[in-house]
Amino acid sequence: MRRSEREVKDPSQIEEIMAQAMVCRLALSDGESPYLVPLNFGLGDGCLYLHSALQGKKIDLIRKNPRVCFELEAYVEVLPAPKICDWSVRYATVIGTGRAALLEDAAEKIQGMNAITRHYSPAPHEFTAEEVAKVAVIKVMIESLSGKKVN
Ligand SMILES: Cc1cc2nc3c(=O)[nH]c(=O)nc-3n(C[C@H](O)[C@H](O)[C@H](O)COP(=O)(O)OP(=O)(O)OC[C@H]3O[C@@H](n4cnc5c(N)ncnc54)[C@H](O)[C@@H]3O)c2cc1C
Numbered sequence: 393m394r395r396s397e398r399e400v401k402d403p404s405q406i407e408e409i410m411a412q413a414m415v416c417r418l419a420l421s422d423g424e425s426p427y428l429v430p431l432n433f434g435l436g437d438g439c440l441y442l443h444s445a446l447q448g449k450k451i452d453l454i455r456k457n458p459r460v461c462f463e464l465e466a467y468v469e470v471l472p473a474p475k476i477c478d479w480s481v482r483y484a485t486v487i488g489t490g491r492a493a494l495l496e497d498a499a500e501k502i503q504g505m506n507a508i509t510r511h512y513s514p515a516p517h518e519f520t521a522e523e524v525a526k527v528a529v530i531k532v533m534i535e536s537l538s539g540k541k542v543n
Contacts, residue, residue, distance in 0.1 A: 393540065400484070400539030409484045409539060410435055411511075412466035416442065418532075419461040420453040420492075427453055433464075434507030440490070441504035442530040451528055454492045460532055463487050471543065482543035490532040504529040 393399045400406055416433035419426055429450050434441040440462065444451060454460075469482040495501045501524050509517050 393538065395540075398540050398542055400486075400541050405541075406486055406537055406539040409466050409486050409541075410464050412484075413464035413486070414466075414512075415464070416440060417463045418442065418450065418492075419463075420450055420457065421459070422453055422456055432508060432512065434504065434509070434511045436504070436507050436531070438534055440488075440532040440534065441507045442492075442532065443505060443508055444528045444530065446526065446528050451494070454494060454530065458492045459489070460492045461487065461489050462532065480543065484539070484541040486537055486539050488534050488537040490534045490536075492530050492532045495529045495531055498524050500531070501527070501529040504531060 400409070414432075415430050417428055417430050419428045421427065427449060431442050431444070463485060465483055465485045467482055467484045471480040471482055473479050495504060498521070502519055505519055505524070505527070506517070
């Protein structure tokens with residue numbers, strides 16, 4: 393990282409940024425063009441969980457190429473200053489890479505759906521078999537993570 397003083401190396405701080413983030417920006421590629429989608433997410437052991445309709449561009453791309461990059465951010469705030477060139481932004485971000493897999497097993501899908509629910513609400517939720525069947529659950533096994541924090 394060019395601004396090395398901004399690098400977050402402590403794994404517990406990286407975890408904290410991930411826990412505070414509300415949106416996961418998932419970048420996919422068909423080998424020619426990048427494609428990026430904002431998604432809700434949940435955290436697992438060394439992985440991210442995402443959910444989706446069963447069809448769509450991101451599902452097609454994951455099937456073609458499971459390699460992904462993702463970004464999560466927290467504490468974002470624009471900091472104005474009298475001179476425009478002195479404006480700043482406070483943020484903490486994590487960028488990672490990994491491999492996405494579409495889960496088939498119902499128990500594994502429920503594990504992922506629970507992780508996503510837990511990220512946004514402490515209230516437990518029971519999923520019916522029908523709810524599980526009509527949603528795609530994506531597990532991203534994380535291969536690399538970097539963290540950066542400003543202000
Ligand atoms: C904060 C946030 C959270 C979200 N959480 C989820 C989630 O958890 N699960 C989920 O499935 N979806 C979520 N969405 C919607 C998601 O961003 C996609 O719109 C959706 O998943 C469809 O993606 P797709 O690749 O299947 O697109 P398709 O329906 O196949 O459409 C592909 C085309 O639509 C365009 N497109 C797709 N999504 C968007 C978009 N968001 N904005 C502008 N153009 C778009 C693409 O550029 C492409 O040309 C969320 C959106 C936001 C903003």
